[in-house]
Amino acid sequence: MAQAALRRFSGEALIEEAGPTGMVTLRGTLRSGAILSAVQGAVGLRVPEVRRAESGPRGSVLWMSPDELMLICEAGEAAGIAAGITERLAGEHFLALDLSSARSRFRISGAGAREVLAKGAPVDLAPRAFGPGDLRRTRLGSVAVAFWCTGPDMFELICFRSVADHVYEWLCLAARPGGRVHLY
Amino acid sequence: MLILTCPCCGVTGEETEFHPGGEAHLKRFGPGSEDGEFTAYLFDRKNPRGVHFERWRHAFGCGKWFHAARCTATLEVFGTYSARVSAPPEEILAMIRARRPGWEASA
Numbered sequence: 001m002a003q004a005a006l007r008r009f010s011g012e013a014l015i016e017e018a019g020p021t022g023m024v025t026l027r028g029t030l031r032s033g034a035i036l037s038a039v040q041g042a043v044g045l046r047v048p049e050v051r052r053a054e055s056g057p058r059g060s061v062l063w064m065s066p067d068e069l070m071l072i073c074e075a076g077e078a079a080g081i082a083a084g085i086t087e088r089l090a091g092e093h094f095l096a097l098d099l100s101s102a103r104s105r106f107r108i109s110g111a112g113a114r115e116v117l118a119k120g121a122p123v124d125l126a127p128r129a130f131g132p133g134d135l136r137r138t139r140l141g142s143v144a145v146a147f148w149c150t151g152p153d154m155f156e157l158i159c160f161r162s163v164a165d166h167v168y169e170w171l172c173l174a175a176r177p178g179g180r181v182h183l184y
Numbered sequence: 185m186l187i188l189t190c191p192c193c194g195v196t197g198e199e200t201e202f203h204p205g206g207e208a209h210l211k212r213f214g215p216g217s218e219d220g221e222f223t224a225y226l227f228d229r230k231n232p233r234g235v236h237f238e239r240w241r242h243a244f245g246c247g248k249w250f251h252a253a254r255c256t257a258t259l260e261v262f263g264t265y266s267a268r269v270s271a272p273p274e275e276i277l278a279m280i281r282a283r284r285p286g287w288e289a290s291a
């Protein structure tokens with residue numbers, strides 16, 4: 001099936017659709033040795049601290065809640081990673097599922113990126129309060145999102161696919177030229 | 185506007201990130217209970233002017249339920265605590281008494 005071209009918008013920040021992304025949800029006792037080694041084996045990363053994201057060449061691990069992680073990987077790898085974790089954790093109390101189709105991912109970058117997010121989320125986005133590796137699950141406008149900081153003025157955001165068009169348009173509107181308030 | 189701290193993930197956020205779940209510490213009356221007890225369990229709620237204990241959910245955040253002790257008149261939040269208790273813990277009661285001398289928990 002042909003992929004639709006990925007949308008991007010350049011304004012006070014660059015808003016980009018990330019396109020097909022592998023996402024594996026993993027629920028369980030996050031500090032257990034079994035989960036730590038399963039995550040290490042799947043994407044080569046540590047289990048992140050509360051409200052943090054770990055990133056490396058094979059993907060990312062997002063803290064989602066006290067008993068939930070999200071593994072971000074290549075689109076074609078998610079099913080295999082979920083199956084591999086399920087095999088490795090046999091006998092443990094856990095859940096690993098390929099949920100790649102549930103959510104959409106965006107990149108927000110540039111000098112106005114912090115303000116774009118701050119216009120919709122009740123989160124302190126000052127650089128000293130929200131830096132690389134920090135993550136928040138919160139709302140953007142009226143819909144649930146999670147976003148994390150991947151570098152100076154660089155962010156990634158995921159939301160449910162059913163509201164992805166709305167979120168994309170919301171981000172573009174918030175990044176429209178002339179919209180900076182120079183808070184940060 | 186309430187500012188609540190979720191005891192499950194540590195976020196201090198404004199109330200639009202949370203969803204209220206009504207009065208806390210209700211005792212469930214189910215099959216086999218008296219009609220009056222069941223009716224009270226379903227419908228009777230405290231509506232105090234002052235200290236109140238409520239259930240809240242970090243709906244847009246970690247998704248977990250927790251308890252909050254707050255004042256319905258001033259919106260002051262005395263503290264938040266685990267959802268896994270059936271009565272407010274002593275440290276929460278101490279925080280309330282420090283702010284509301286003479287206050288006593290009603291049965």
Ligand SMILES: [Zn+2]
Nearest residue numbers: 190193242246
């Ligand atoms: Zn929380």
